[in-house]
Amino acid sequence: MKRPDGQLQEEKVFKDPVHRYIHVRDELIWELVGTREFQRLRRIRQLGTTYLTFHGAEHTRFNHSLGVYEIMRRMVENLEKKGEWDKDERLVCLAAALLHDVGHGPFSHSFEKVFHMDHEEWTRRIILGDTEINSVLSRMGADFPMRVADVIAKTYDNKLIVSLISSQIDADRMDYLLRDAFYTGVSYGNFDMERILRVMRPSEDQAVFKQSGMHAVEDYIMSRYQMYWQVYFHPVSRSAEVILTKILHRAKHLLANGYEFKLNPRHFHTMFRGETTLEDYIRLDESVISYYFQEWEDEEDVILRDLCQRFMRRHLFQYVECDPSEQMLIWPELQDLFKKIGVDPHYYLVVDSSSDLPYDFYRPGEKDERVPIHLLMPNGSLRELSRExxxxxxxxxxxxxxxxxxxxxxxxxxxxxxxxxxQRILALLKKEEE
Structure with a gap:
């Protein structure tokens, strides 16, 4: 029997290694967790190919999404206690936090690059489309799914709510730093989240932080910086991503040119043609991808077979540091030399670049401009973090x-x-590294 206030008869609790417990009191959230589309996230790793570098990094988007929900629940609870919160927005916040990653595909960003997809757009399609998630959200009102989708798209009228899930310090980033640090076994991502939540205060357009908690925010920024360069951009993980990407490119090329696969890649047909339906997308997860890669280890095509064997057996590419200005001078010769020895440079000679901007202040008009973090000073004024x-x-x-x-x-x-x-190839590679 359902309660008229939308609360569960008894609170549900998930045991969590990062937050200890994740508390669910709302029927809406409990029902969303049980949907087909959300359960799919159990089969998509949070860190893509990073498990080939850090063997503990087997956690999933499901773990992370629950964690973001829990942080958002605590944020909202704290704001409600301070009496500066519109209670009608509570479930919008919690649902958006829970569902913010529901549109991720297998191996996430590598997958998006090959198929030119945007996981945020697919998240909106899942929320607004003919899905179990949409059915659950619609019970809260005809406009409720669109409200949740707008928060995720950063177009929601209430910018404070958007900032809680998408800003330079938000529930999403706080969970993935702590969670990824835990599962990779590194200490870089740890910071005092409890302190940050205690000093968080609402303002008109974003959450701000009491000046007395500045050092906890500093620690968060530096933790993020270290995690990107020590974990997220680790060169071995990137090597695996390069091979993964090239497998998908090769399969797409072969299918377009009439190659007869031993195992027909039917799950990829609409994606390779750019005609992916919502049902096609939801049915694809990392278990499906891994099955194809394992089967393709026995394909007749030498390149596809070799790349799949490399990925499945972790025989990854070697790497050297690369200077883009130097690369332009040696790149044509390197490609020609690879062709001469019978190695296709399109699949076996790859430059990969990674970049990160750990923190930025407001730069009007710039692409991907960032709203800065503001400190609430003792006199009530706001001051941008880097100025303090x-x-x-x-x-x-x-x-x-x-x-x-x-x-x-x-x-x-x-x-x-x-x-x-x-010998000439090795000499050129050595020159690149120097």
Whole structure:
């Protein structure tokens, strides 16, 4: 029997290694967790190919989404206690936090690059389409699914709510830093979330933080900086991503040119043609991708077979540091040399670049402009974080970029012929690294 206030008869609790407990008191949230589309997130890893570098990184988007919900629940509870919160927005916030990643595909960002997809757009389609999630949300009112979708799209009228789930310090980032640090076994991502939540205060357009809690916010910013360069942009994980991407490109090429697969990649047909339906998308997860990769280890096509064997057996590409200006000078020669020894440079010679901007202040008119973090001063005024913090000021607006050239060292070392070409390739790679 349902309660008229929309609360469960008895609170449901998830045991969680990061937050200890995740509390669910609302029927809406409990029903959303049980939907087909949300349960699919159990089969999509949070960190893509990072498990091939950090063996503990097997956690999923399901884990993370529950964690973001729990942080948002605590944020909303704290704001309600302070009496500065519209209670009609509570369930919008909680639902948006829970569902913010429901549109992620398998291996997330690598998958998006190949198929030119945007997980946020697919999240909106799942929320607004003919899905179990939409059916559950619609019980709260005809406009409720659109309200949730607008929060995720950052177009919702109440900018404070948007900032709680998408800003330079939000529930999403706080959970993934703590969770990813826990599962990868590193200490970089740890920060005092309890302190940050205690000093958070609502303002008209965003959450702000009491000046007395500045050091906890500094710690958060630096934790994020370290996690990106020590974990998220780890060169071995990027090597696996390069191979994953090239497998999908090769399969797409073969299918377009009439190649007869031993196992017909029917799950990919509409994606390769750019005609993916909502049902096609929901049916695809990492277990499906892994099944195809395992089967393709026995394909007739040499490139597809080799790439799949590399990915499934973790025989990854080697890498060297890459200077883009130098690369332009040696790139044509490297490609020609690879072709001469019978190695296709399109699949086996890849430059991968990663960049991050750990914190930025407001730059009007710039692409992807960021709303800065503001401190609430004792006199009631607001002051941008980097103007108070020497630590944050030192990294503000400074975009760091890293370039690496990936190649199959084993194919070069195994060559019994083309000794001269092989030596020239190795010399050019060494020059790149220097």
């Amino acid at each position: 913090s020497d630590v944050v000021e030192a990294i503000s607006g400074k975009k760091r970029t890293d370039h690496k050239l990936y190649y199959p060292e084993d194919l070069l070392l195994d060559q019994s012929e083309f000794a001269e070409e092989k």
